[in-house]
Amino acid sequence: MRIAVIGAGGVGGYFGARLAAAGNEVTFVARGAHLEAIRRSGLVVSSPLGEFRAPPASVVANISELGPVDVVLVAVKLWDTEDVAGQLRSSAARTAPVLSLQNGVHADGILRDRLADEQVLGGVCFISAFIREPGVVVHNGTLQRIVLGPYRDAQKATSDAVLATFHDAGIDAETSDDIERVVWEKFVFLVGLSATTAAVRAPIGVVRAHEESRRLLREVMAETVAVAQASGVRLDSGFADDRLDFCDTLPADMTSSMHHDLEQGNRLELPWLSGGVADLADRLGIPVPRNRTVADILAPYVMGRPAGHA
Incomplete structure (x- = not known):
């Protein structure tokens, strides 16, 4: 899959690097020193489950630099959600399914209001991970679980395809028919x-x-x-x-x-x-x-x- 990961912190960095290591075409959107470090040396994830690395070419500074993708993972802080939705709407990734791995119950509503409602899948993740230094994410423990699911019946095939990609990358993932x-x-x-x-x-x-x-x-x-x-x-x-x-x-x-x-x-x-x-x-x-x-x-x-x- 071609996957955009908006936010390369603990959550986005960990899952994005795992997906990249499994052969998916992952592009991170990052900023600041973290962006520059990934551009130089790639993104490294240190985990009890092994070390994963995404290549230097896998990062951009802005959503506008994304090309067409098969799915977008959103992993930014909640206050950035509206801005992300607005930028996605005018990018080459604007028609892709979107899966938020953010905290809380507000993000999906914001995304569904500002993007096409049928684009947005529901999801939650369970992981402890953080940026140790620019370009390096540390995973605490072995928990790395995602539950995702469709808000509409028409999204089920997309949800199942994303699930299969997660499984192929060694991510503990499952779908739910009642994701809300x-x-x-x-x-x-x-x-x-x-x-x-x-x-x-x-x-x-x-x-x-x-x-x-x-x-x-x-x-x-x-x-x-x-x-x-x-x-x-x-x-x-x-x-x-x-x-x-x-x-x-x-x-x-x-x-x-x-x-x-x-x-x-x-x-x-x-x-x-x-x-x-x-x-x-x-x-x-x-x-x-x-x-x-x-x-x-x-x-x-x-x-x-x-x-x-x-």
């Missing part, structure tokens, strides 16, 4: 993990070990389940308790990308996580006091570390 539910299931956990680790400023082991912060974790997730149900998504009312049990199985030092970004003074995806839950709840007339409080507490940090804050 799967996206929300991940979102419930992601909101809980992100909200609590960032608000407590500690990994999940600390959060779950204390009665008050454990209760916060459960209630943040329960509110998110309520918003999903009110939105017409089939989630069981006990799903928050299921995810709380899952949190008890996680390594004690596991944290969230939002907690990491907070600690580094980087911009936060808060408006699409707890802030996004609160905004959706407002439209639906549902109270979500825990998520709203987390969003309010972290609001000064959304654009990065505030001036005057060490």
Whole structure:
């Protein structure tokens, strides 16, 4: 397949390099020092599953430089989604199927609004990976899973073709006939993990070990389940308790990308996580006091570390 990967960070870099190593024609869209390093030496992924490399010729600086492709993988931060959709619409890749591997439940809606609705497949990924230095991505552990699926019956053949390509590249992947539910299931956990680790400023082991912060974790997730149900998504009312049990199985030092970004003074995806839950709840007339409080507490940090804050 000819595959465009927009965003060559931990997620896009890992999956794109695996696909390139399997013989697919992969083109990354990257920026800054990462772009220049890939141009010089290619993109290297260091993983317990082996080392994968994409060649130097596999990167461009802008979406406008993409040629026709068979599928587009979107792996940028959520605040870049609208810009990506706009650029895709005027590029040579404008008719290709699009699969977002971004966090949350908002990205697919943005893409479906701005591109042809039938282009956008649903998907989620499960992986821990990050840029160690320009041109080098490190994969933590062996988890590297993607679940994808069609929003419409007419997309099933495309979804199956992308799945086969993932399997041929050694990626743990599967399809779902109810991909919207799967996206929300991940979102419930992601909101809980992100909200609590960032608000407590500690990994999940600390959060779950204390009665008050454990209760916060459960209630943040329960509110998110309520918003999903009110939105017409089939989630069981006990799903928050299921995810709380899952949190008890996680390594004690596991944290969230939002907690990491907070600690580094980087911009936060808060408006699409707890802030996004609160905004959706407002439209639906549902109270979500825990998520709203987390969003309010972290609001000064959304654009990065505030001036005057060490």
